[in-house]
Amino acid sequence: MTPSIASIFSLLLNHSLIGLVSYKLTENFSIKEAGNWLNQKEVLEILNLESFHERALCRALEILGRNREEILSDILSNLFYVYDFEQTNLNLDWTSIVLYGTKSKLGKYGYSRDHRPDKLQITVGISELADPLNIPIGVTVNRGNVLDLEHFSHTYNQVKSRLKEGSLIVFDKGANTTENIKIIQKDEMEYLTSMKLNTSDDKIIEKFDLEKAELIDSKKGIYGIKIVKPSRIKYLYFSESLQKRQLEAKARAVMRKLKEAKEIQKAIVNNKKLPKKFRINNELIEIDYSFRTKLEELSDEEAIELLKASLINGREGFFCLKSNRDLTLEDALMTYRKKDSIEKIFHSLKNEINIKPLRVWSDDSIYGAIILGFIAQLFISLMRYEFEGLKHRSTKFIKKSLLNLTLTINFKKNGIKNYIFANFDQINSLIVAKKNGITQNI
Structure with missing residues (x-):
């Protein structure tokens, strides 16, 4: 019989944290409001708690964060004790979360997935048991300027002891390095990742023949070939729909660049200052610069062709995966696409579990807040795992x-x-x- 969620809940959390997670899965406002909710006489009685000040919840978050490694290890132990997972293939991915305030040493400027490059941030890594399980089993927190390729080992090492030999580790090109792949292979695991196309791929692309390639998806016009190497297999794909989107985007870029060049040329001809968007607008910087466009000797058609030649490289529509597991072209693509389930976890954590925005807290409080959100997300995922009818229901509902x-x-x-x-x-x-x-x- 499949165990109930309540049974694993009681193994992981003490009474006050059960209350915090319960609150996070329902009303989910501030810590102050959580304290008001938990201090209701009936709630205190159900949770077997004495009345307390809201500061106690802040301390609870700090304790949770301070003991994060032990707590997350216990979560893993109990999770795998209660559930007999049929496979342990793993998805790994990383995101960033805006941090308000400057006191935490974790807060750094970096590539912002929240589209707030002006704010300090932290980075968060999630490990998820892959489809059809789709259960997060680990979470790591790092400084905001740590790249995925650096964060990889922290996230992977946290959960690798629970993986079965030969498990497939799926991650994107941001963490695809020789060193990270060596770590996986040393543990006798397998991997599937995407890779950047380089000049050596251009020769293969030039010879890519749709008639000889395998048709993978007739609706999107996706074709593929396998390139077998001694230690890995490359899965090279061409997508007609992707090529169309990329060429359309580059066409827009061509017209945008032509428009910018015309604005500059007009300013030069009329002996006027450059439009503000082309200038360095900083009172502390003095700079002399001059502009000359090629539009004097080029027609619009020639300028467009010149821009096309610089932007279009022949790789449009092509993408590549690599693995040390021999998969069919269709299975490799489908398995990699299913990694998007971890993006849904990120969306749920940020916008429905609401772990953001992170305010001015200590490092331990930040760790604690992330772990609290992770535990709440874990139980949502376990609900979907236990109840087939909830498998495709959003966290919001x-x-x-x-x-x-x-x-x-x-x-x-x-x-x-x-x-x-x-x-x-x-x-x-x-x-x-x-x-x-x-x-x-x-």
């Missing part, structure tokens, strides 16, 4: 369902209390039915 479920406590004269649940829907009734040993389907 699962949380909304849990929030809708209400409990009324009826106090009898003899001191006996009746607990009455109400506002059932398809999702929360599944969870309650499971707790009571009743089978239900959506």
